[in-house]
Amino acid sequence: MSTMHIKPQLRLNLGDVNLFGNDAADLEQRELFFSYAVKRPELEDFLDPERPIQVIRAYKGEGKSALLRIAERNLTPIQNEELVISAIGPDHSPNIEGLDSDLWTREWKKSLLRLVANEIGSRLGAAFTDDAISLVEEAESNGFKQRSFVSAIVDRLKSKEVPMDRIRLPVADYQKLVTRYLNGRPLIWIVVDDIDQNFANTERWRIKLGSFFTACRQIVGVIPELRIRTAIRPNVWAIIKREFESLSHIEQYMHDLSWSQDQFRELLATRIKSYLIRTNQWSLVQSVIPYEKSAAELAIISMAFDAPMPWGGSDRTRSPHTVLWTLTAHRPRWLVELCKEAGKAAEKRGAKKIGFDDIKTQLSSFGRKRIEDTEAxxxxxxxxxxxxxxxxxxxxxxxxxxxxxxxxxxxxxxxxxxxxxxxxxxxxxxxxxxxxxxxxxxxxxxxxxxxxxxxxxxxxxxxxxxxxxxxxxxxxxxxxxxxxREVLNLRPTLDKQHTKSGHR
Incomplete structure (x- = not known):
C-alpha cells in the first residue's frame, strides 16, 4: 500500500505526551478519554439489563478499566431514573483479618449494600417514608450527602438551655432496607474496578476475592433490581477458582478481553485523530481521508508513522499497527508507552514521522519494563x-x-x-x-x-x-x-522454516 500524501501544513509534535493519550484509562481526563475511547464488542453484554452480573477478564494493560469506564458512561444516560454507582474495590473492602469465608461474604454484602444505601440516600430529595428517611440519614452520617435543612436546624437548636437531641436510628440490615426500597423501582448498576489490586497469593487474599464474587451472586439473587459489573485478571481468577468451587457459577458471566490487529489499528488511529482534532489540524486532512473504515484508519496512522515498516525479513513490510501489535503483546497500555518513547526519539532527530528505527531503539528499555511488569x-x-x-x-x-x-x-x-x-x-x-x-x-x-x-x-x-x-x-x-528480544539479548534463529512435526 502506498503512503498517502498529506498536506504540508500538517505538523505533529511527535514528542508531545498527549499525542497518544494516557496509558492508564482510569487516570485520563474524562473528556479526553472519551475523545479516543474505542467501543468493544463486550460492551453490548455489559449494558444488557437482563444480565445481572458481567465480569471482564483481562491482564494488566489490556483495557479492563477502559471498558468499565465506557460502560459506566453509556449506562448513565439511561432513562427511568436508573442509578449508576462507580466504586474502587479496595475502598470498600471489609476490614477483616480472619479466614472465615462466610464472614467475609456477609461483610462484602454489607459493604456493597451500604454503598447502594448511601448513594440512594445522597440523591433523594425530601424523604417521607421510613426507608427513605433511613437511607438519607445513612448517607448523611457517612459523608455521602450534605445535611438536610431539617438536620441543620435541629443540630443548631442544641444548647444547654434548650436540651434537644435527635436520635439517628442505625441501619441494622442493609439488605432488608435496600430490598424494600428498591422493590419495583428502576435498576441500580454497580461498577467495581480494581477488585484484585495488589493481589498476593495468600489464603487471606484468596478468601477475600472469592467471597466478593460469592457476595455478588447472592446479592443479585435476592435483590433483582441490582446489576454488578466488575473485572479481574485471568491468573488471579484461576487461583481463587481452585479454592472456591462455587465460583464455577460465575463463569457464565465472564468475558475474556483480547485485541486483534484490526482493533489495534482502530485504537491507534482513533488516538491520533483525537490529537488532530484537539490541535485544530483535523480540517487540514479530513477531505483526503478515504471513506472506507480500514483505509481511513491506515491513512490516519500514516500521518504519525512511516508506513509501511520493515518487518519479518529484509524484503517484507507491514503496517505500523501490525508491528506495534506484535511488539506490545497486544496490550493497549504497552502500545501507548512504546509510541510515546518512539515519538520522543523521532522528535529528537527532527523527523516528521516515527520510523521503525525509532521504535527499535526503545526496545531494550521497554523490554526491561515489561520484565518488571511480568514479574509483578x-x-x-x-x-x-x-x-x-x-x-x-x-x-x-x-x-x-x-x-x-x-x-x-x-x-x-x-x-x-x-x-x-x-x-x-x-x-x-x-x-x-x-x-x-x-x-x-x-x-x-x-x-x-x-x-x-x-x-x-x-x-x-x-x-x-x-x-x-x-x-x-x-x-x-x-x-x-x-x-x-533486546533486553535478553536473544540470538535470532537463522532457520525460520518449519517442519510438519514441529521439530527442526
Missing amino acids: EFKSQCPQICELLGAFSRQPDIYSTDELLKTIHNRIIQAVHPTLTGHIGKPSDLDVAHFLFQIGFLSGRRDYGEHRGYDHVLYREQPGLLRSRTNIDDGLRWEINPIY
Whole structure:
C-alpha cells in the first residue's frame, strides 16, 4: 500500500505526551478519554439489563478499566431514573483479618449494600417514608450527602438551655432496607474496578476475592433490581477458582478481553485523530481521508508513522499497527508507552514521522519494563518468575518443542527449582513450558513455507497446547515474544522454516 500524501501544513509534535493519550484509562481526563475511547464488542453484554452480573477478564494493560469506564458512561444516560454507582474495590473492602469465608461474604454484602444505601440516600430529595428517611440519614452520617435543612436546624437548636437531641436510628440490615426500597423501582448498576489490586497469593487474599464474587451472586439473587459489573485478571481468577468451587457459577458471566490487529489499528488511529482534532489540524486532512473504515484508519496512522515498516525479513513490510501489535503483546497500555518513547526519539532527530528505527531503539528499555511488569503480575503464580525469564538470556528466539523442553530442563528445572501454583511438588518441563505460554512469554509459531509468511498462536486460542502429550504442539514451534528480544539479548534463529512435526 502506498503512503498517502498529506498536506504540508500538517505538523505533529511527535514528542508531545498527549499525542497518544494516557496509558492508564482510569487516570485520563474524562473528556479526553472519551475523545479516543474505542467501543468493544463486550460492551453490548455489559449494558444488557437482563444480565445481572458481567465480569471482564483481562491482564494488566489490556483495557479492563477502559471498558468499565465506557460502560459506566453509556449506562448513565439511561432513562427511568436508573442509578449508576462507580466504586474502587479496595475502598470498600471489609476490614477483616480472619479466614472465615462466610464472614467475609456477609461483610462484602454489607459493604456493597451500604454503598447502594448511601448513594440512594445522597440523591433523594425530601424523604417521607421510613426507608427513605433511613437511607438519607445513612448517607448523611457517612459523608455521602450534605445535611438536610431539617438536620441543620435541629443540630443548631442544641444548647444547654434548650436540651434537644435527635436520635439517628442505625441501619441494622442493609439488605432488608435496600430490598424494600428498591422493590419495583428502576435498576441500580454497580461498577467495581480494581477488585484484585495488589493481589498476593495468600489464603487471606484468596478468601477475600472469592467471597466478593460469592457476595455478588447472592446479592443479585435476592435483590433483582441490582446489576454488578466488575473485572479481574485471568491468573488471579484461576487461583481463587481452585479454592472456591462455587465460583464455577460465575463463569457464565465472564468475558475474556483480547485485541486483534484490526482493533489495534482502530485504537491507534482513533488516538491520533483525537490529537488532530484537539490541535485544530483535523480540517487540514479530513477531505483526503478515504471513506472506507480500514483505509481511513491506515491513512490516519500514516500521518504519525512511516508506513509501511520493515518487518519479518529484509524484503517484507507491514503496517505500523501490525508491528506495534506484535511488539506490545497486544496490550493497549504497552502500545501507548512504546509510541510515546518512539515519538520522543523521532522528535529528537527532527523527523516528521516515527520510523521503525525509532521504535527499535526503545526496545531494550521497554523490554526491561515489561520484565518488571511480568514479574509483578505473575509472581503470585511463580515466585521464581524473574529467574525463569532470565534463564533464556542469550539463547535462541525460536525453538522446536524438543529444544524448548530441553532448555527448560537444563536451565530452569535443574538450576532454579521453580514452584507453580496448582502443581504439587516439582513441576515438569512441560508444566513450566505451559506456564510460559500462558503468560505470553512464548507464543506458538506456524510457518507456511518460504515466502508464504507465518502466524502466531496465542494461549487464549489454543490453551491445551503444551499440556497434553497427545497433541503437545499441534505442529508449532515456539517463539519468545519480541518484547524481550533486546533486553535478553536473544540470538535470532537463522532457520525460520518449519517442519510438519514441529521439530527442526
